[in-house]
Amino acid sequence: MRQLMRNLQAFVQRRRARTPEEFQVLFSRFREVMDSNTRALEIITDMGDVLGGDYLFDIQYVRRSYDELDARVRNSLLHFTGLAAERQGDLEDAYKRVDDVIRQVLAGTPPQTGELVLPLGKFDGSMAAFAGGKMANLSEVKRSLPLSVPDGFVVTTRGFDAYLRHNGVFEKAGPLQDLRQSPLTWYEGLAEAVLHGDMPPELHRGLARALRKLQSRGIRNCTLAVRSSAGDEDGEHSFAGQFATVLGVPPDIAELEKAYRKVIASLYSEQAAVYQQRFGYDPLNMKMAVGFLVMVDAAASGVLYTADPAGRSDAMVVSSSWGLGTSVVGGTVDTDQFVIGRDGGVIRERIGAKEAMSLRLPGGGVGEMATPAERRSQSSITPDQIAELARAGTFLEDHFRGPQDVEWAFDPEGRLFILQSRPLMLAARAEEPVPVRADGTAGRITFKNAGIVVQRGIATGAVHVVNNDRDLDAVPRGAILLVKHDSPNLVRVMPRIAAIISDSGSLTSHLASIAREFRMPTVVNTGDATKVLARRGEVTVVLGEAAVVLPGRNAGAFGNAPEHAAEMNDLYEFRRKRYLLRHIAPLNLVDPFRDDFSPKACRTIHDILRLIHEKAVGRLVEAAGFGAGSSGAVKLDLPVPAGITVIDIGGGLQNVSGAGPVVPEQVASTPFQAVIRGMVRPGAWRTDAVPLTVNDFLTSMFRAPDLIAESARQAGANVAVISRDYLNLNIKFGYHYTIIDSYVSGTPRSNHVYFRFAGGATDLTKRSRRLQVIAAILEEQGFSLATKGDMIIARISNLNAEDMLARLEVIGRLISFTRQLDAVLQDSGAVDRAVAAFLGEGAH
Amino acid sequence: MAQHRIMVIDDEKIVGDMAKLSLEQEGYAVETFLSAEPALKRLEEERFDVVVTDYKMKGIDGMEVLRAVRSRYPATQVIMITAFANLDAAIEALRRDVHDFFPKPVKIKELKASIKRALEKVA
Numbered sequence: 001m002r003q004l005m006r007n008l009q010a011f012v013q014r015r016r017a018r019t020p021e022e023f024q025v026l027f028s029r030f031r032e033v034m035d036s037n038t039r040a041l042e043i044i045t046d047m048g049d050v051l052g053g054d055y056l057f058d059i060q061y062v063r064r065s066y067d068e069l070d071a072r073v074r075n076s077l078l079h080f081t082g083l084a085a086e087r088q089g090d091l092e093d094a095y096k097r098v099d100d101v102i103r104q105v106l107a108g109t110p111p112q113t114g115e116l117v118l119p120l121g122k123f124d125g126s127m128a129a130f131a132g133g134k135m136a137n138l139s140e141v142k143r144s145l146p147l148s149v150p151d152g153f154v155v156t157t158r159g160f161d162a163y164l165r166h167n168g169v170f171e172k173a174g175p176l177q178d179l180r181q182s183p184l185t186w187y188e189g190l191a192e193a194v195l196h197g198d199m200p201p202e203l204h205r206g207l208a209r210a211l212r213k214l215q216s217r218g219i220r221n222c223t224l225a226v227r228s229s230a231g232d233e234d235g236e237h238s239f240a241g242q243f244a245t246v247l248g249v250p251p252d253i254a255e256l257e258k259a260y261r262k263v264i265a266s267l268y269s270e271q272a273a274v275y276q277q278r279f280g281y282d283p284l285n286m287k288m289a290v291g292f293l294v295m296v297d298a299a300a301s302g303v304l305y306t307a308d309p310a311g312r313s314d315a316m317v318v319s320s321s322w323g324l325g326t327s328v329v330g331g332t333v334d335t336d337q338f339v340i341g342r343d344g345g346v347i348r349e350r351i352g353a354k355e356a357m358s359l360r361l362p363g364g365g366v367g368e369m370a371t372p373a374e375r376r377s378q379s380s381i382t383p384d385q386i387a388e389l390a391r392a393g394t395f396l397e398d399h400f401r402g403p404q405d406v407e408w409a410f411d412p413e414g415r416l417f418i419l420q421s422r423p424l425m426l427a428a429r430a431e432e433p434v435p436v437r438a439d440g441t442a443g444r445i446t447f448k449n450a451g452i453v454v455q456r457g458i459a460t461g462a463v464h465v466v467n468n469d470r471d472l473d474a475v476p477r478g479a480i481l482l483v484k485h486d487s488p489n490l491v492r493v494m495p496r497i498a499a500i501i502s503d504s505g506s507l508t509s510h511l512a513s514i515a516r517e518f519r520m521p522t523v524v525n526t527g528d529a530t531k532v533l534a535r536r537g538e539v540t541v542v543l544g545e546a547a548v549v550l551p552g553r554n555a556g557a558f559g560n561a562p563e564h565a566a567e568m569n570d571l572y573e574f575r576r577k578r579y580l581l582r583h584i585a586p587l588n589l590v591d592p593f594r595d596d597f598s599p600k601a602c603r604t605i606h607d608i609l610r611l612i613h614e615k616a617v618g619r620l621v622e623a624a625g626f627g628a629g630s631s632g633a634v635k636l637d638l639p640v641p642a643g644i645t646v647i648d649i650g651g652g653l654q655n656v657s658g659a660g661p662v663v664p665e666q667v668a669s670t671p672f673q674a675v676i677r678g679m680v681r682p683g684a685w686r687t688d689a690v691p692l693t694v695n696d697f698l699t700s701m702f703r704a705p706d707l708i709a710e711s712a713r714q715a716g717a718n719v720a721v722i723s724r725d726y727l728n729l730n731i732k733f734g735y736h737y738t739i740i741d742s743y744v745s746g747t748p749r750s751n752h753v754y755f756r757f758a759g760g761a762t763d764l765t766k767r768s769r770r771l772q773v774i775a776a777i778l779e780e781q782g783f784s785l786a787t788k789g790d791m792i793i794a795r796i797s798n799l800n801a802e803d804m805l806a807r808l809e810v811i812g813r814l815i816s817f818t819r820q821l822d823a824v825l826q827d828s829g830a831v832d833r834a835v836a837a838f839l840g841e842g843a844h
Numbered sequence: 845m846a847q848h849r850i851m852v853i854d855d856e857k858i859v860g861d862m863a864k865l866s867l868e869q870e871g872y873a874v875e876t877f878l879s880a881e882p883a884l885k886r887l888e889e890e891r892f893d894v895v896v897t898d899y900k901m902k903g904i905d906g907m908e909v910l911r912a913v914r915s916r917y918p919a920t921q922v923i924m925i926t927a928f929a930n931l932d933a934a935i936e937a938l939r940r941d942v943h944d945f946f947p948k949p950v951k952i953k954e955l956k957a958s959i960k961r962a963l964e965k966v967a
Contacts, residue, residue: 050949056863057949058856060927568865573858 020633023721024649026623029083033616034743034750036076037609041749043069044585044606051578053568062577063106069584070099073605080612083619094599095608101126102583102605105576116159117206119213120152120291125400126603130156132229132289137400137421145395148417151217152293153210154229159203160264160287167197170284187283190268199257207260208253214294215251222294223364224249226259228266229289241488241510242272243288247326248295250364256292263290271492278495278518280572295360296417298409300380301325302335303508305424306393307403309454309516315339315347316393319508320380322371323357325407325419332356332485334504334525336380342394344387351379381410388416396421405513425516444548445539448527451547452505454512457521459499460540460553463533466490480541482530486511486522494518499541501529501549523547589614613797617752621741624721624728635661636720639680640816642731644718646672652722669722671742671753674805675729678812727808731815738815744804751797751804755783755811757818758791769831770818776835777814781807813838848963849891852876853883853909854898854925859948863896866952867959880904884912892920894943894962896955899926899933907933910940921962925950 047065050057077095081088114130121142128136135154142149164170173189199207214222228243244266246259266272267288276283302320309317318338321328328335334352341347357371381389389408396404396418403424409417464479466472475481475493483490486505491514500515505524515522521543533539533549540554541547568574584605589597602608634656636644646653646662652669653662664676721728729740741754757774771792775785783794796807817838850872852863860876867874875892877883881903887895895913899906910922921943926933934945943965944958 053862054953055949055951056859056925056955058854058859058927061949568862571858571861571865573861577858 020647020649020721023623023647026083026620027649027723027726029079030616030620030743032079033076033083033612034745034747036072036079037613038747038749040069040072040076040605040609043072048581048585051581053574057577059106059577062580066102066106066580066584069605073608076609076612080616080619083616083623088599090599091602091608091611094602094611097126098583098602098605098608102580104129105580105583114156114158115206116156116162116203117210118154118156119210120149120154120293130158130289132157132291134227134420134422135229135289135291138291138418141396141399141418141421145399147392147395148415150225150293150296150417150419151214152224152291153214154292155203155207155260155290157287157289159206160289162200162203163194163197163264166200166203167193169193169197184270184273187268187270187273190283191265194265194268195261197261199260204253204257207256210292211251211253211256221362222251223247223360224251224256224259225291225293225295226256226263227291227293228263229291230267230286239272239275240513242275242491242514243267243269245326247324248360248365249292255364260290264288271489274492274495275514282572293419296409296411296419297360298324299412299414300385301407301409301419302328302380303506304389304393304406304408305403305508306397306406307424308339309424309507309512315341316390317507318381318386318389319506321352321354321357322375322380323359324366325409326358326366328506328508332487332504335506337506338386340386340390342390344383344390346383346386349379351377354380385410385414385416392416392418405508425513441542441548441550444550445532445536447529447532447549449525451501451523451526451529452507453543453545453547454507454522454524455515455520456543457499457519458540458542459521460538461498462538463501463536464497465530465534480539482533484530486524488514490514491518494520499543500524501526501533501541503527503530613752617741617743617754617795621728621739621754621756624730624741633719636667637661637663638676642679642718644720644729644731646720646722649721649723649726651724652726667722668724669727670725670801670805671727671744671808672720672722672729674744674808675727675740675812675815678809678814679816681809681813681816736818740808740811742804742808744801744808746801748798748800751799751801753783753794753796753804753807753811755794756791769828772831773834773838774814774818776831777810777838780835780839781810783807847871847873848893849873849875850959851883851886851892851895852897853878853880853895853901853906855879855901856898859898859925862952863955866956870956870959872959880906880909884909887913887917887920891917893966894921894923894959896923896925896959899924899930899937907936907940910937910942914941919966921965923955923958923962925955 043065047062047069049055050061073095077088077091080091118127118131120135120139122139123131123136124140124143125136127139130136131139131154138149139154141147169190172193173186226246226249228245230239230243244263246262249255249259267286268283273283276286300320300322302318302325305317308315316339318340319328319335320338321333321335333354333356335354336352337350338346339348354371354376356368358366358368361367392408393404393406396406400421400423404421405424406418407420409419411417459480461478461480462476463482464475465482466475467484469487469489472489472493475497477496479497480499480501481490481493481497483500483502484504486500486502486509488510490500490511494514497520499521500511500523502524503526505511507524509524512522512524521541523541523543526547529549536551538552540550540552542550582604586604587606587610588603589601589607589610597611597614599611602611633645633647634653636646638644646667652672653666654668655666656662664673664680667673667676718731719729725743725745727740727742729738731738737758739754739756742752744751755778771787774792775787778785778794781796783796786793796804799807850867852860852867852874853876854860854863855878857878860878864874864876875886877886880897880901883895884904895909897906897909906924906926910924913920913922923944923946924937924942925946925948927948937945943962946955946958
C-alpha cells in the first residue's frame with residue numbers, strides 16, 4: 001500500500017511542473033499546439049471552400065494545401081509530445097493511418113497492398129477502396145455496432161484486378177475508341193471476356209480458404225448471397241440495383257466462382273455503362289469488390305430509410321415484405337409501408353398486397369411463390385420489430401453520421417440482421433412547382449392512388465408505356481415513361497426521358513435512389529397510371545408535395561420548371577479531388593464526454609487536431625497544479641476573503657514592485673480579471689436564503705478542514721497560474737475543490753474554458769442537488785457537461801474572447817455562490833429556486 | 845444575340861470540366877482543351893470571344909497562346925490563370941494585353957465577371 005502511494009506520488013510529481021519556470025516552458029508548448037491547430041483548421045476551412053464548387057482549382061493547389069496542413073499537424077504533435085513529456089505512439093500511428101490514405105488519394109493511385117479476400121468484420125469503412133463502399137460499411141457495422149450482420153467475406157478490388165489481368169480482359173476488348181460513338185459493343189466485349197475467363201490460381205485458393213473457414217465456423221447448410229460492392233471511391237453514387245446479385249449460391253467453390261464472374265461482368269452491362277457515363281466514371285478505372293454473405297432465412301425483409309428522402313420531416317420510412325428482400329428493393333411488389341417516428345412509433349402505415357414472396361431454397365437458388373392469401377393483408381413486421389428497426393437505424397445514423405439507406409431482414413426467430421447500410425441520397429432540393437394561375441390544377445387526371453413523389457419537378461411530353469425491358473430500346477426522346485413496376489433497369493433510358501410514372505413501387509426502391517440521383521421527376525405507386533394514361537398522348541406532370549398530372553402541354557400554368565442543371569458534383573474529377581476532404585474535414589470526435597476520445601477513434605485530420613486540443617488542455621490543467629510556495633508567488637488582495645496566491649508566467653500582472661500583495665487592478669490576465677469580476681460582484685457572496693451573516697458564513701467555510709487536498713498542500717492552496725491570456729485557478733473552499741483552466745485570445749478556435757468542481761461533505765442528496773444547480777447554470781451558458789459521482793466537468797471552446805470572458809465571469813460568481821448552496825438545498829424545489837436566483841441576479 | 849463562344853485551355857481536366865459546367869450555366873458555348881496545340885488549330889476554324897488559358901503547360905505555354913491570339917485574332921480577349929501568383933508572368937502578360945490574370949484557385953464568380961467585362965470590350 002505504501003509503495004502504491006509512493007508510485008502515485010511519483011506519478012503526480014512527474015505530471016506536474018515543479019516550478020513556474022518549468023511550467024512556463026510547458027505553457028509555451030501549449031501555445032504552439034494551439035497556434036498550429038488554429039492554422040491547420042484555417043487550412044481545412046480554406047480547402048473546404050475552394051473544393052466546394054465555387055472555385056476553379058487544380059491538383060497543385062490541393063497538394064500545396066495538404067503539405068502545409070501536414071506541416072501544421074506535425075508541429076502540433078511535436079509540441080504536444082513535449083507538453084505531455086512522453087511519446088505519443090498511438091496518436092502518431094493514428095495520424096500516419098489517416099495521412100497514408102490521403103497521400104494515396106493525392107497520388108491518384110489505389111493502394112498497392114491488400115489481400116485478395118478479406119473476412120467481413122475484420123476491416124472498416126476506410127477500406128472502401130479495397131472492399132467497395134457497401135461491404136466496407138457492412139464490415140464496419142459488424143465490427144463496431146451491437147447489430148447482427150451475416151457471416152461472410154469479400155473478394156477485394158485487388159482480387160478483381162488479378163482476375164482482369166489474368167484474363168487480359170481489356171486487351172481482348174480492344175482499345176476504347178470514343179465513348180460517345182459506340183460504347184455498348186465495347187462494354188459487351190468486356191463482359192464477355194469476364195464471363196468466360198479463368199480464375200487466377202491465387203484468387204481460387206483465397207476463395208477456397210475463405211469458404212473453408214466459413215464452414216469451419218459451423219455454417220454448413222448455408223447458401224450464399226453474392227453481391228457487388230463497386231469500388232466507387234467517392235461513395236457519392238448509390239449504383240443502386242445497377243449490378244448483378246446472385247442469391248442462393250451453394251457453398252461449393254465452382255458455384256462461388258461462377259457467381260463471382262457473373263457479378264463482376266455486370267460492371268460492364270448496358271445499364272451500368274449508361275449510369276457510369278452519366279456521372280463521368282472512367283470504365284478503365286472502375287473496380288468491383290464482391291461480397292459473399294451467408295443468406296439469412298428471411299421471414300420478412302425490407303428497406304429502412306432513416307430520414308424522409310423527400311426531406312419533409314425527420315421521420316423514418318420502412319418498406320417491408322414477406323421473405324427475401326429482392327422484391328422490396330426491386331420495386332416489384334406492393335409492400336407494407338410505414339412512416340415511423342425516431343422512437344419507433346408508427347405515424348402512418350399502409351399494408352400492401354404483397355402478392356408474391358421470394359424464399360431461399362434449401363438446395364440452392366431462390367424461389368418465388370404466391371403469398372398465402374391469409375398473409376397478404378397481414379403486416380409483415382410487428383410493432384416491436386418496427387421499434388427495433390428504428391433503434392438500429394438510429395445506431396447506424398449516429399455511427400455513419402448521416403441518414404442511411406438500410407437493407408435488413410428478420411429471421412424466423414425474429415432476429416434482426418443488417419444486410420447493408422449506405423448513405424441515403426436525399427432528393428435534390430427542387431423548387432416547389434406552384435400554380436401561377438388559379439385554375440392551375442383544374443382538369444387534373446386522377447388515379448387509383450395519390451402516388452408517392454420520389455423526385456419533384458415538372459415535365460411535359462408524350463406518354464410511352466414500357467411493359468418489359470425489351471421495350472426500353474423503343475423509348476423516344478423526351479417521353480414520359482409509364483411503367484407497372486419501378487425497375488432499376490430503367491436507368492438505361494433515363495438520359496433521354498422527361499419523367500417516370502409507375503403503378504407500384506415505393507419511396508425506398510433502387511429506382512427511387514437512382515431517380516433522385518438523375519433528378520428525374522418521378523412518381524410511383526399511382527395504382528393504375530399505365531391504364532389511365534396509356535392513350536392520353538401529351539401530358540404535363542407536376543410533382544411537388546403531391547403529384548398532379550394534366551392533359552396536354554400545360555406547364556405554363558406553373559412556375560418555371562426547375563432546370564435540369566448539371567452540378568459540379570456530377571463531375572468525376574471534381575468528386576475525386578473533393579473526396580480527399582472526407583479524410584480531412586469531418587469531425588467524428590465531437591463531445592469528449594460521449595464520444596470515444598482515443599487515437600483509435602480518429603478517422604480524419606480534424607479528429608486528430610481535436611484530440612490533441614483536448615489532451616493538451618487536460619495536460620495543462622494537470623501541469624499547473626504546483627504549490628503556492630513557489631518562487632515568484634504573490635498574494636492577491638481581494639475584497640472577499642478568497643486567499644488566492646498568484647504566479648505570473650508572463651504578462652499576467654502589471655505594475656508590480658516588490659514581493660508584496662497585489663490588488664485586482666494589477667491583474668492583467670484577461671481570463672483572471674473576468675473570474676475576479678464575477679467573484680467580487682455585489683450579491684455573489686450572499687443569498688437571502690442563508691440565515692447567517694455574510695462574515696459568519698464565510699468564516700465557517702474557510703475554517704472547514706480540507707479532506708480532499710493533500711495535507712501538505714493544504715495551506716494557502718488557492719493558486720492562480722496566469723499569463724496575459726491564460727488562467728489556471730485551483731481553489732479549495734471548505735470541502736469544495738474547483739479547477740478553472742482557460743485560455744482566451746483573439747483567436748476563437750484556441751479559446752477554452754475548463755471547469756471542474758468536486759468534493760463536498762454534505763449528505764448525498766444535498767450533493768446531488770448542488771450538482772444539479774451547477775449543471776443547470778452551466779448548461780444555460782452553453783457548456784458541455786459530464787458528471788461523475790460528486791464531480792462535474794464542464795467545457796466550452798471555440799467562442800470569441802468576449803463570450804469566453806462573459807462565461808468566466810459567470811464561473812466567478814458561481815464559485816462564490818456554490819459556497820452557500822449545501823446549506824440551503826433542503827428540498828428538490830430549492831434547486832430550481834437556486835438556479836432562478838442565480839440566473840436572475842445575473843440579469844441585474 | 846448570338847451565343848458567345850468561350851475557349852478554356854488547361855492541362856488539368858478538372859479545370860476545364862468545372863469551367864465548362866459553370867460557364868455553360870451563363871449561356872455561353874464553351875469548348876475545352878487539354879493543351880494549346882489543338883486549341884490554336886481550333887481557333888483557325890472558329891471565332892471565339894474569350895480564351896481562358898492556363899499559364900504553365902507542356903508544349904506551347906499560356907504566354908505563347910496569349911501572343912498568338914492577340915496578334916492573329918485581336919478581337920478575342922485572353923484571360924490567364926496560373927497555379928502560382930507569379931508577378932513576372934503577370935507583368936509580362938499585362939504587357940501583352942491580357943484581359944485579366946488570376947492565380948489559382950480562381951473564384952468562379954470572379955472569372956464570370958471578368959468574362960462579362962471582356963465581352964463588353966469585344967462588343
